Each structure stands twice: as structure tokens, then as C-alpha cells.
Amino acid sequence: MLKTSFHVINILLIIFYLYPGSILGCYFYNDCNIQPGLTKDFIISSNHFFVFLIFGLIAFIAFSKEKKIIMVYVFFISIFLEIMHFFIPIRAFEIKDLFGNLIGVIISLIIFNSFNFWRKKYGLF
Structure with missing residues (x-):
């Protein structure tokens, strides 16, 4: 079930x-040029951070036995998708978006590793 969720979210x-x-701007505002924001951006893009935090957590939990492979994939996709904005009309590459992606992945990895550490050490969860 979790692997299926990962694949759907990935697509x-x-x-x-x-x-x-x-797409969300088209739906909510009838304007495809407006990007809705969950919160105000600080140094990084908060939308990108939250998306990749959730995406990373689901990936690491669903594929915990293939941790190295999924870690490489999640880091790769977070960088690749932002770089693709150089080539997509109406989209633009932004360094704060890339950092939001990467920090979201890093925090999800820290949460996943911390959870596994406490679970193994103290038999929690």
C-alpha cells in the first residue's frame, strides 16, 4: 500500500x-501563472520543502530495505525536477526552490534515521 502511494505521489x-x-493556480485562481503558497517563503521555498519532506518520508518508509537506492533517487529527482525548469515555458529555475527540495529530503532522512535508531535501541514504536 505504501509503495503504491509512493508511486502515485511520484507521478x-x-x-x-x-x-x-x-496546475493549482489554474484550479484555485483561474490563472496558471499564480503559484499558491502554503506559507510565506523565508530563505527557502516552503512549498518545495513540505512537498519533498512528505515525499522523502514516504519514500524512505516504503523502501526502507532499499535505503541507498531510494536515497539516491529522491535526491536525484529533487535536483532534476528543479533543473528542468530552465527548459519549461512559464517556469523558472530558482535556487531557493532547489534548496527547499534538498532540505526537505535531508530533514525527511534525518527523521527516518532517528525513528529507526530509537526503534532499534529502545524497542519503541
């Missing part, structure tokens, strides 16, 4: 990232 993530414009 949706790719569609939303590679769409020229904002």
Missing part, C-alpha cells in the same frame, strides 16, 4: 513540476 509530483505553469 503526480513529476506532472506538477513539469507542467508549464501552475
Whole structure:
């Protein structure tokens, strides 16, 4: 079930990232040029951070036995999708988006590793 969720989220993530414009902006504002924000951006893009935090957690939990492979994949996709914005009309590469992606993945990896450490050491969860 969790692996299926990961695959569905992965496909949706790719569609939303590679769409020229904002699918959510089209839906909520009738304007594909407006990107809705969950919170105000600070140094990094909060939308990108939250998306990759959740995506990373689901990936690491679903594929915990293939941790190295999934870790490489999640880091790769977080970088690749942002770099693709150089080539997609109406989209633009932004360093704060890339950092949001990467920090989301890093924090999800820290949470996953911490959870596994406490679970193994103290038999919790």
C-alpha cells in the first residue's frame, strides 16, 4: 500500500513540476501563472520543502530495505525536477526552490534515521 502511494505521489509530483505553469493556480485562481503558497517563503521555498519532506518520508518508509537506492533517487529527482525548469515555458529555475527540495529530503532522512535508531535501541514504536 505504501509503495503504491509512493508511486502515485511520484507521478503526480513529476506532472506538477513539469507542467508549464501552475496546475493549482489554474484550479484555485483561474490563472496558471499564480503559484499558491502554503506559507510565506523565508530563505527557502516552503512549498518545495513540505512537498519533498512528505515525499522523502514516504519514500524512505516504503523502501526502507532499499535505503541507498531510494536515497539516491529522491535526491536525484529533487535536483532534476528543479533543473528542468530552465527548459519549461512559464517556469523558472530558482535556487531557493532547489534548496527547499534538498532540505526537505535531508530533514525527511534525518527523521527516518532517528525513528529507526530509537526503534532499534529502545524497542519503541
